[in-house]
Each structure stands twice: as C-alpha cells, then as structure tokens.
Amino acid sequence: MKTISSFRKKVMTAAILGTVVISSTLAGCSADSSSSGKDDKTTINVWGMGEEAKSLPKIADQFEKANPNIDVKVQAIPWDKAHDKLLTAVASKKGPDVIQMGTTWIPEFASANALMDLTPHLDKYPELGSDNFYEGSVETTKVDGKVVGVPWYVDTRVLFYRTDLLKKVGYDEAPKTWDELRDAAKKLSERGDKKYGISIDAKEQSLAFMFARQNGSQLIDGTKPLFNEKPFVEAVDYLNGFFKDGSAPKDDIGLDIVQGFRGEGILPMFISGPWMVKIINDQAPDIKGKWATAVLPAKQSNASTLGGSDLSVFQHTKNKDASLKFLAYMSKPETQVKWLEMTNALPANKEAWSDKALEENEFYKVFGQQLENAQPMPVIQSFEKIAQTFLSSFEQIFRGGKDVQDELNSFNKKAEEILSK
Known part of the structure; x- marks a missing residue:
C-alpha cells in the first residue's frame, strides 16, 4: 500500500491546526451560506484567484440580475495564498461553493475528493457540456473518469x-x-x-x-x-x-x-x-x-x-443548484466575451471566438488558431x-x-x- 502522500499529510496537519483559523477565515462560506434569510435568497461564495478575480464582482452582478434569488459573494485570493487556503477548506470540509482552479491543480484536489463530479448534472445544464469547449481545455477537467470542473478561460503559447x-x-x-x-x-x-x-x-x-x-x-x-x-x-x-x-x-x-x-x-x-x-x-x-x-x-x-483556469464546485457545498447555475452562466459564450473585454482573458467556449472582438483582432485570432492544436501538460x-x-x-x-x-x-x-x- 502506498504511503500517505505529502498532500494528504498537509491536509491532516491543516485539519489539526486549522480549527481556530477556520472559524474566522472561512466565515460566511458554504457551510454557513445556504440560509435563505428574510429575502429568501441563496448566497453562494466564490473564490477567485489573482488579478482576474478583481473583475468577478461585475460579472456576478449581471448573474444576480438574471437570477434574483441568488446572491454571489466573491473573495479575491492571491495565487500565492490560494493553495494553502484550499488545503484548509478541504481539511475542514468548509469552503466556498464555487472555486477557480488553476488547471494544474485539478488532479491534486480531485484526488482529495474536494471537487464535485459534474457528470450527473450535464443534462440539466447543457452549457457545461464538453462539446462547447476546446478539446485541450476539457482534458484539464477530467480525473479518473469524473468531470470535476468546467473550462473558464484559456491561454496558449x-x-x-x-x-x-x-x-x-x-x-x-x-x-x-x-x-x-x-x-x-x-x-x-x-x-x-x-x-x-x-x-x-x-x-x-x-x-x-x-x-x-x-x-x-x-x-x-x-x-x-x-x-x-x-x-x-x-x-x-x-x-x-x-x-x-x-x-x-x-x-x-x-x-x-x-x-x-x-x-x-x-x-x-x-x-x-x-x-x-x-x-x-x-x-x-x-x-x-x-x-x-x-x-x-x-x-x-x-x-x-494549454493553460488557464477552470471553475469547480466544492464537494461539500450546501448550495449545489445555485452553484451549478453560476457555472452555467459563466460558460455561456456571451458571458465569456464580456469577461474578455474586462480582463483580456481568452474564452474557453468555442462559440465565443466568432465574436468580432476576437475574429477581427489580428493578434488574438492567432491564439484561436493555435488553440485548435494545444494540449495541457499531463x-x-x-x-x-x-x-x-x-x-x-x-x-x-x-x-x-x-x-x-x-x-x-x-x-x-x-x-x-x-x-x-
């Protein structure tokens, strides 16, 4: 039998040491956010990483207008702090509802059973279907036969x-x-x-x-x-x-x-x-x-x-349907074009590339051509x-x-x- 991996050791350590920290740093996360409150609204917590995450509240506002019974709270986390914070969330089973995942992190957190398998929900939310995205992007979301994320934005060289x-x-x-x-x-x-x-x-x-x-x-x-x-x-x-x-x-x-x-x-x-x-x-x-x-x-x-980021649903969320609705909204071609305008991040959705913002840009359209032949690292x-x-x-x-x-x-x-x- 294999020895406990360094990842699992970190998780165990986080579980022992993180009890006090969790109560403050994860306040308002999914374990506490399913309450309806007097407005009878569901609140979902979204963790985004790096500079792009600072623009997420603007997209979240538009999602809320389309879904008036859902509130979105966005927390922007620096990339250099994100990994440890996610480890703490896994150890405590308390964390966000929706998580931005760097594509290279997916195997690690999927193996720790931290990410929800989206496969049973693809019929209800067709926006999440693999046919909507570049093949290389879809590869980054699959681990051990499960679909544990949806491509959000991509980059290639x-x-x-x-x-x-x-x-x-x-x-x-x-x-x-x-x-x-x-x-x-x-x-x-x-x-x-x-x-x-x-x-x-x-x-x-x-x-x-x-x-x-x-x-x-x-x-x-x-x-x-x-x-x-x-x-x-x-x-x-x-x-x-x-x-x-x-x-x-x-x-x-x-x-x-x-x-x-x-x-x-x-x-x-x-x-x-x-x-x-x-x-x-x-x-x-x-x-x-x-x-x-x-x-x-x-x-x-x-x-x-092929790099970029995916969006995943935290395995222990209490707001599954609202979280999936957010992923579906973020996967729409029109949403991804808006995201491009805000952040210059390239869309993972293939249909979005027919928008003139990309099709008529002499520099960006080359990236679209290259994405037809781009693969993630193993x-x-x-x-x-x-x-x-x-x-x-x-x-x-x-x-x-x-x-x-x-x-x-x-x-x-x-x-x-x-x-x-």
Whole structure:
C-alpha cells in the first residue's frame, strides 16, 4: 500500500491546526451560506484567484440580475495564498461553493475528493457540456473518469515576432518549421554585437515538453516517463542549439522582453501567451505595425501548451443548484466575451471566438488558431514536481555544458522515482 502522500499529510496537519483559523477565515462560506434569510435568497461564495478575480464582482452582478434569488459573494485570493487556503477548506470540509482552479491543480484536489463530479448534472445544464469547449481545455477537467470542473478561460503559447526585422533577413512571413525558426534566429543574431535572434525562456517549465510533443513525444506512457527517448532528447537538443550558436542569450542581458522586443529588436522573437498583446501595445507604441503573432513553427506538429483556469464546485457545498447555475452562466459564450473585454482573458467556449472582438483582432485570432492544436501538460498530480526537476536538468545542459542524452537519462530516473511515489 502506498504511503500517505505529502498532500494528504498537509491536509491532516491543516485539519489539526486549522480549527481556530477556520472559524474566522472561512466565515460566511458554504457551510454557513445556504440560509435563505428574510429575502429568501441563496448566497453562494466564490473564490477567485489573482488579478482576474478583481473583475468577478461585475460579472456576478449581471448573474444576480438574471437570477434574483441568488446572491454571489466573491473573495479575491492571491495565487500565492490560494493553495494553502484550499488545503484548509478541504481539511475542514468548509469552503466556498464555487472555486477557480488553476488547471494544474485539478488532479491534486480531485484526488482529495474536494471537487464535485459534474457528470450527473450535464443534462440539466447543457452549457457545461464538453462539446462547447476546446478539446485541450476539457482534458484539464477530467480525473479518473469524473468531470470535476468546467473550462473558464484559456491561454496558449504562440510566436511573437518583429515583422520588419524578419523581412530584412529574408522572411516575409513567420517561420513555419523548426528549420526555418533556427535559420531566422541565426540570421537575426548576426546583425551585430549584442543582438540575438530569439528569447528562449529557460524558466518556462512547459517549453521543452511542448517542443517534445511537436517532435512526437508522448512524454509519459502510463506511469513510464519517456524523457530519455529520441523524440524528447531531440527537442531538448534543438532548444539548446539556440544557446550554443548564440541565437539566444544564456544569461540575463538586463532587458525585460518588451525592452528587448522594441527599438532595434535585440530580442526580435519570443514565445509567450495572450497577456503579452496588451503589454506590448501599451508599453511599445513605437513598434505599432512592426510586429505580429503567429502559430508555432512545426516539426511533426506545431502543438502548443494549454493553460488557464477552470471553475469547480466544492464537494461539500450546501448550495449545489445555485452553484451549478453560476457555472452555467459563466460558460455561456456571451458571458465569456464580456469577461474578455474586462480582463483580456481568452474564452474557453468555442462559440465565443466568432465574436468580432476576437475574429477581427489580428493578434488574438492567432491564439484561436493555435488553440485548435494545444494540449495541457499531463493531468497528473506529480507533473508539477517533474517539470520543476526538468528545469534543473536543462540548466545543467544549456549553462553547464552537460551532454544532453546523459543528463536526460538522469532526469528520467528522477521522474521514475517521482511517479512511483
């Protein structure tokens, strides 16, 4: 029998230590919020994370107008505090009714039986049906045959590039293959001293896994890691090649990505998510009309990673129907378009992408195209630790000069140990 996981140990500790804390920090949560009160209304508590959650009350107001018998209380929680607060809620069985879940957290909290299975309710609430969403988004909501969440908003990675500078080295369009990306980056790096072709973010934990998938890697087969096999090794060697030939800087060059992208274009290409569109428009108006987004260059495929957030119902809610109504409302295409306008977060609902706010935006429509070929990282509880372990191995390769195959043999053994626990 497996030993108690670190997650369960944390839950047990939280249960022992959290009694006093719970009474104050979770006041008004689902265990206490089913009361009808004199207005005969149901109150649901929604926990949202990060900056986006600050806009949730505006959407909640619109939901309340459509559902006058339901009040919504929103609590915005910083991402760095959210995990521990959720652990306390699981331990006490007292928490919110509706929870925003980072896609990589779903396996952990589903395995702790903290998230309600939505499967029996899909007929009553067709807005939650998987056909409404991108296939990759739906993958993040399924654990052990249960549907424990609904996609809310998504992000994926695309190529950002300086159109004017690429044209000068012979590319009228964005590179479409691995070979073209390498060639363009090398030519751009030869423009002069302290100029590069591309920024490779060595701290982006999904990058190598994404490129490995493009090269045909399954990453993990059941419980067997495949990180020392040819498709993965070739992908890591490919990324390392940008550092080896000087196309990408190994070290901090004292510029953030926007500074490097604008002006002379010290860093004229990089891979990132939708948030960068607004940042570049706001911070680099001098290059308006000189940059674009494109789907990723391909090897066997051009698969990108898929992230974002899901919405789940807390297993121990006393307000099941009201919570499900809120999820259904948040899943409607028109609601997701409003959310885009408020936060620049991309909709998970496919129908929302036919709205002109997305269809007519030259930058965002590329993300819609990329979402047709985007997958989440493996939906297993231990993958976060595997990904962090890889970053250490990758640093040994690109900075330390270690042999790619040898280092990935070592990394694969570590991954085996992580998966066996």
